[in-house]
Amino acid sequence: MSGLGNVTVTASPKEKFREYLATQKMRLTPEREIIVDEVFDNHEHFDAEELSERLRSSGRKRVSRSTVYRTLESMESAGLIRKVARPNGSEIWEHDYGYPQHDHLICRKCGELQEFHNDEIKAILESVADKMGFFMDGHRLEVFGLCSECRRAPVRRHRKLDMI
């Protein structure tokens, strides 16, 4: 993960974070380091509470909830992580930096998140934005429906009215 001896042009998330913090006259403190490490130690999606729990059980020095919230926000500003919406309206974090651009298929039934990548979409969005005088610097796209697993299931309850 540290990339020592690695000749790729991209800095590690931690380095990128440190650079960003410097521009804000902020420091990469032990707490912030713990958080950025834990976040990039695996590629799971998470929310602040889950991350706190992971930190707690990871045996690392304890970090307060406030600091977790504050740090995640900084990491977002630094371009390290971004938010994804769940179909129920709640939001979770995922890696952004160093991770290939992608969007999500989200199952309304089991909540499962599948990633997909498509270049055409970005191109279309660029051109749409351009036509409207809008400068695009990012997007968020979620496709809702039923995953292959759940559409096969015989359940026919349909609590939601069919979408028009």
Place this chain on the structure above:
Amino acid sequence: MSGLGNVTVTASPKEKFREYLATQKMRLTPEREIIVDEVFDNHEHFDAEELSERLRSSGRKRVSRSTVYRTLESMESAGLIRKVARPNGSEIWEHDYGYPQHDHLICRKCGELQEFHNDEIKAILESVADKMGFFMDGHRLEVFGLCSECRRAPVRRHRKLDMI
């Protein structure tokens, strides 16, 4: 609004709501009618609080906040309205029923929401979903950046780091 003598195939939002409520053994009460009327009286986006405020100042009979929340949720289930995410993470409602499918450009600076419509995107999403065995029944797409107004402004503060 009532569409009397109108031969279009679509029912009014109120009628659609009444039909949905019937399937749930629920009634179109005066309060619910007030809310659906107010929501479809203009095409603005809104959140529960704003809507409550509009109701208050509209001179109509007062409706409690709980009822507003409960009714909006029913209206979503009925397919009348849907949620859109703001860049800051909060969410607002917008019309869905009877309104052409569209997505949004959202300005990070002034928060302005511009709608756009593009058929290609939907087609691409259908094919992507299909390829992954996913049954798509909707999507949510927000493009972030700077609106034509704000990109022109000389301000160079940039509190957010450039997105990667």
Place this chain on the structure above:
DNA sequence: TTAACTGCAAACGTTTTGCAGGCGG
């Protein structure tokens, strides 16, 4: 008669904040 419905106030879960104290450049 009874089930749906409302307004109220209290509870809720999540996130933010003010602050006193600690720490590093």
Place this chain on the structure above:
DNA sequence: CCGCCTGCAAAACGTTTGCAGTTAA
């Protein structure tokens, strides 16, 4: 020494819930 940073506890925020009384089929 100054200013960033932390943990804590309290506050704030938007939303949901339990309940007792009301309404309408």
